[in-house]
Amino acid sequence: MRILVSLICGTLFGAGLYISGMIDPQKVLGFLDIWAIADGDWDPSLAFVMGGGLIVAMPIFQFAKKRSDAVCGGGLELPTNKNITGKLILGGALFGAGWGLVGYCPGPALSALAFGQTDTIIFVATMLAGMAGARALHLNR
Amino acid sequence: MENFTPVSALIGGGLIGLASGLYLLLNGRIAGISGIVGGLLTSSKGSTPMIERLVFLIGLIVGPLVLMTGTSIEAQSVVTSPLPIVIAAGLLVGIGTTIGSGCTSGHGICGLSRFSLRSLVATLSFMIAGFLTVLVTRHLMGVA
Numbered sequence: 211m212r213i214l215v216s217l218i219c220g221t222l223f224g225a226g227l228y229i230s231g232m233i234d235p236q237k238v239l240g241f242l243d244i245w246a247i248a249d250g251d252w253d254p255s256l257a258f259v260m261g262g263g264l265i266v267a268m269p270i271f272q273f274a275k276k277r278s279d280a281v282c283g284g285g286l287e288l289p290t291n292k293n294i295t296g297k298l299i300l301g302g303a304l305f306g307a308g309w310g311l312v313g314y315c316p317g318p319a320l321s322a323l324a325f326g327q328t329d330t331i332i333f334v335a336t337m338l339a340g341m342a343g344a345r346a347l348h349l350n351r
Numbered sequence: 352m353e354n355f356t357p358v359s360a361l362i363g364g365g366l367i368g369l370a371s372g373l374y375l376l377l378n379g380r381i382a383g384i385s386g387i388v389g390g391l392l393t394s395s396k397g398s399t400p401m402i403e404r405l406v407f408l409i410g411l412i413v414g415p416l417v418l419m420t421g422t423s424i425e426a427q428s429v430v431t432s433p434l435p436i437v438i439a440a441g442l443l444v445g446i447g448t449t450i451g452s453g454c455t456s457g458h459g460i461c462g463l464s465r466f467s468l469r470s471l472v473a474t475l476s477f478m479i480a481g482f483l484t485v486l487v488t489r490h491l492m493g494v495a
Contacts, residue, residue, distance in 0.1 A: 212377075212378050212400075212403055213402055213403055213406055215373070215374070215377045215378050216374070216378060216403040216404075216406045216407040216410070217406040217407065217409065217410045217413075218373075218410065219370045219371075219373050219374040219377075219378075219382060219407060219410065220370070220406065220407035220408060220409065220410020220411050220413070220414070221410035221411075221413050221414040221417070222366050222367075222369055222370035222373070222410075222414065223366070223367055223370035223371070223382065223384075223407075223410065223411055223414065223456075224410055224411040224412060224413060224414025224415050225363075225366055225414035225415070225417070225418055226363045226364065226365070226366030226367035226368075226369075226370060226414070227363065227367065227411075227414070227415070228363070228414060228415040228418050228419070228424070228426050229359055229362055229363035229366065229418070229424060229426075230359060230360050230362070230363020230364055230366075230367070231356055231359060231360065231363065231426060232363065233415060233426055233428050234426060234427050234428050234429055235428065235429060235430055235431075236429045236431070237354070239485060239489075240354050242481045242482055242484070242485040243485045243489055244482050244485075245482075245485070245486050245489070245490050246489075253354040253355050254355060254357075255354070255355055255356050255357065255359075255360040256360070258357050258360035258361050258364060259360045259361075259363055259364035259367065260364060260459060260460070261361070261364060262360065262361040262362065262363070262364025262365040262367075262368060263364040263365065263367045263368035263371065263459075263460045264364075264368060264460065264463060264464060265364075265365065265368065266364075266365045266368030266369050266372060267367075267368035267369075267371045267372045267460055267461065267464040268368075268463075268464040269372075270368075270369075270371075270372025270373070270375065270376055270464075271371075271372060271375060271461070271464035271465045272464075272465075273376070274372070274375045274376040275465060277376075279379065280375075280376070280377060280378050280379025280380075281376055281377045282377045282378055282379075284378070284379050284398075285379055286375070286379040287379055287380055287381070287398060287399070288381065288465065289381065289452075289462075289467070289469075291452070291469065292467075292468070292469055293469070294468065294469055294472050297450055297451070298451055298452065298469060298472060298473055298476070299451075299472065299473070299476045300450060300451070301446075301447050301448065301449070301450030301451020301452065301473070301476075302447065302451040302458075302472075302473040302474070302475075302476025302477040302480065303447070303476050303477065303479075303480040304443050304446055304447030304450065304451070304480075305443065305444055305447025305448045305451055305454060305477045305480070306447070306476060306477030306478065306479065306480025306481040306483075306484065307443050307447070307480050307481075307483075307484045308439070308440040308441070308442070308443025308444035308445075308447060309440075309444060309455075309477060309480075309481045309484070310480065310481040310482070310483070310484025310485045310488070311432060311436055311439065311440035311443070311484055311488065312430060312432045312436065312437055312440040312441075313430075314430075314440065314441075314444065315384075315444065315454050315455045315456075316384040316385045316388060316444065316448060316454045316455075316456070317384040317411065317454070317455065317456050318428075319441075319444075320384065320388070320408060320411045320412065321411045321412060321414065321415050322415075322428035323412050324412045324414075324415035324416045324419065325415075325427070325428050327428065327430070329430035329432075329434075329437055330428060330430065332434070332437050332438065332441065333430070333437050333438075333440065333441040333444075334441070335441070336437070336438045336440075336441025336442050336445065337441040337442070337444050337445040338388070338392065338445060339441070339442065339445060340441060340442040340443070340444065340445020340446040340447075340449070341385070341388060341389050341392050341445040341446070341448065341449050342392045342393075342445075343445070343446065344445065344446045344449035344450060345389060345392055345393050345449055349446070349449055349450050350389065350449045350450070350452065
């Protein structure tokens with residue numbers, strides 16, 4: 211059951227990225243280009259994706275948080291680290307720089323593999339290498 | 352603003368939120384893509400079975416495949432950056448999300464939905480870095 215739920219959630223997530231247009235890096239860069247607001251060229255769509263996501267996810271999260279276990283069994287695994295560290299901010303900044311360079315974050319990059327394009331495959335391969343390398347150096351702790 | 356697509360953005364965003372919410376409610380896990388992928392790249396502990404991580408990621412690709420073959424909804428995924436930039440960006444995203452413990456989904460959607468201050472700080476950090484990077488590449492250097 212848990213495996214089926216994982217597949218369904220992943221599929222819904224991928225469908226959401228496709229429908230919202232976030233699977234296209236140019237759509238993401240159009241949002242990150244807030245500097246084009248004055249010219250009327252800014253694309254606020256990503257903010258609406260976040261908004262739509264939060265409107266639906268927030269009530270489910272607040273309901274789920276009150277439960278002691280998951281519906282399909284097992285515990286709720288919520289992050290316990292509450293520390294605001296330099297590492298958190300540095301990691302966010304490095305990620306944001308990479309995000310702003312091409313327009314891919316992890317979810318859309320993986321979903322875009324559906325198009326089978328070489329650039330996407332290279333991005334995902336180097337992203338995986340970066341994740342594996344950083345983990346090998348225990349930078350995730 | 353001719354590229355602004357508020358309706359499809361809200362619907363797609365809602366689906367992403369639904370997927371994240373159901374994943375926590377039903378499986379008890381955070382739908383953070385970088386975390387799900389990262390767990391596949393390490394041999395150590397982790398209480399989420401590899402098969403659950405793997406089928407979630409397969410779903411990420413199946414979703415778009417179903418829509419592009421079974422419906423008239425169209426989408427594209429255009430990369431305009433030169434190869435060295437694509438490689439650098441992939442490494443930065445991989446390393447950054449590992450050091451910062453999350454990405455747009457884990458911190459942005461899930462973290463904010465559970466009112467995590469830590470995730471709010473991370474989200475502000477990567478959004479500001481994204482804005483500044485585009486400022487440099489598009490407006491100061493004039494590329495892409």
